[in-house]
Amino acid sequence: MSKTKQRVLSGIRATGQLHLGNYFGAIKGMLALQEDAQYETFYMVADAHSITTPYQVADLRASRLAVVLDYLAVGLDPQRSVLFLQSAVPQHFELSFYLSSLVSVAKMQHLPTFKDKVKQHPENVTMALLSYPILMAADILLYKANQVPVGVDQKPHIEAAREIARKCNSLYRTTFPLPNFFNLAGEYIPSLTGEGKMSKTVDGSYINLSDDLATIEKKIARIPTDSGKGQVKSLSTAKTKLHDSVYFDANGQESKGVKTLMILVELFAGSSLRKEYEASYQKQGLRYAEIKKDLAKLIFEELMPIQEKRAKLEKQVDYVSAVIEEGNKKAQTEATKTILEVKDKFGFNSFF
Numbered sequence: 001m002s003k004t005k006q007r008v009l010s011g012i013r014a015t016g017q018l019h020l021g022n023y024f025g026a027i028k029g030m031l032a033l034q035e036d037a038q039y040e041t042f043y044m045v046a047d048a049h050s051i052t053t054p055y056q057v058a059d060l061r062a063s064r065l066a067v068v069l070d071y072l073a074v075g076l077d078p079q080r081s082v083l084f085l086q087s088a089v090p091q092h093f094e095l096s097f098y099l100s101s102l103v104s105v106a107k108m109q110h111l112p113t114f115k116d117k118v119k120q121h122p123e124n125v126t127m128a129l130l131s132y133p134i135l136m137a138a139d140i141l142l143y144k145a146n147q148v149p150v151g152v153d154q155k156p157h158i159e160a161a162r163e164i165a166r167k168c169n170s171l172y173r174t175t176f177p178l179p180n181f182f183n184l185a186g187e188y189i190p191s192l193t194g195e196g197k198m199s200k201t202v203d204g205s206y207i208n209l210s211d212d213l214a215t216i217e218k219k220i221a222r223i224p225t226d227s228g229k230g231q232v233k234s235l236s237t238a239k240t241k242l243h244d245s246v247y248f249d250a251n252g253q254e255s256k257g258v259k260t261l262m263i264l265v266e267l268f269a270g271s272s273l274r275k276e277y278e279a280s281y282q283k284q285g286l287r288y289a290e291i292k293k294d295l296a297k298l299i300f301e302e303l304m305p306i307q308e309k310r311a312k313l314e315k316q317v318d319y320v321s322a323v324i325e326e327g328n329k330k331a332q333t334e335a336t337k338t339i340l341e342v343k344d345k346f347g348f349n350s351f352f
């Protein structure tokens with residue numbers, strides 16, 4: 001492994017099959033950095049993170065494989081990226097424990113992602129959930145990653161990882177680079193319900209990369225809309241790379257589903273069509289049935305090659321196992337170097 005290249009780390013929880021939110025929020029950035037020769041890319045199945053929320057053993061097993069297959073199907077390439085399982089590299093847990101000595105409980109309790117998951121699973125507020133951002137900081141710092149391609153929901157965790165790195169470097173003279181949030185467009189894909197974000201663990205919120213045309217049509221048809229006429233308010237303080245608007249129906253109620261629909265239109269058909277639709281929304285009105293049908297078709301066209309590749313990979317069990325075994329080994333080698341350095345600097349070196 002070259003030392004002059006910048007490093008990239010990202011991962012996806014093994015909690016189901018990938019959806020459009022993962023695709024735009026994480027995968028697109030992961031692919032772009034894989035193609036860029038100045039980076040060494042490490043992409044893991046974040047299977048240990050899966051147990052921070054309630055899970056079934058059989059589902060975890062199936063999801064670990066599903067994420068690997070999805071990674072390969074979207075074009076992550078084992079020749080250019082290290083593809084591995086987080087749980088196969090025990091140094092993630094080891095570093096996480098060392099780093100936890102640098103973080104206050106209050107800081108973790110105030111992270112928005114922690115508050116969201118507490119709302120989603122009030123009966124499951126575990127230590128694993130609370131310390132999940134520390135494990136994520138360990139994931140990143142273990143590979144001394146400079147760039148972290150993730151969706152905007154993970155931004156507070158990148159900030160936490162930067163703080164941990166800064167503190168660790170200043171207290172123990174470690175050499176962690178401060179990791180950066182990386183995203184191209186689509187850093188936040190809203191749920192099909194219009195409430196919250198698209199999430200693997202929220203039923204009815206997502207379109208999977210493996211959905212067929214009929215399923216996509218059905219899911220898009222269910223996005224709640226309005227009469228087709230209303231007002232658009234463009235947000236000047238757009239925080240995303242996508243055009244940012246809010247939609248109000250004829251009664252002045254916010255149409256959150258229309259926003260989801262328009263974001264998907266922009267991503268799959270371009271911003272000029274979204275602008276045309278916005279103009280019609282404020283004049284003659286929109287006919288959602290047609291818009292939805294066209295959109296479903298565009299989504300399926302983008303997903304079809306991924307699905308064809310995935311179908312082939314499903315039959316290549318030996319190849320897929322070999323890819324992960326090799327990736328695990330490469331990740332372990334790099335992780336061991338960092339852990340040795342950290343142990344030395346924290347005072348766990350040899351007696352003499």
Ligand code: ATP
Nearest residue numbers: 013015021025026150151187188189198199200201
């Ligand atoms: P879960 O419900 O299990 O948390 P998830 O759908 O939120 O699943 P994660 O595995 O937590 O997916 O996240 C994987 C990556 O996908 C992260 O980089 C995350 O920021 C990104 N991501 C997840 N959902 C979205 C979304 N709706 N829009 C943009 N990015 C997203």
Ligand code: MG
Nearest residue numbers: 013153199200
């Ligand atoms: Mg998530």
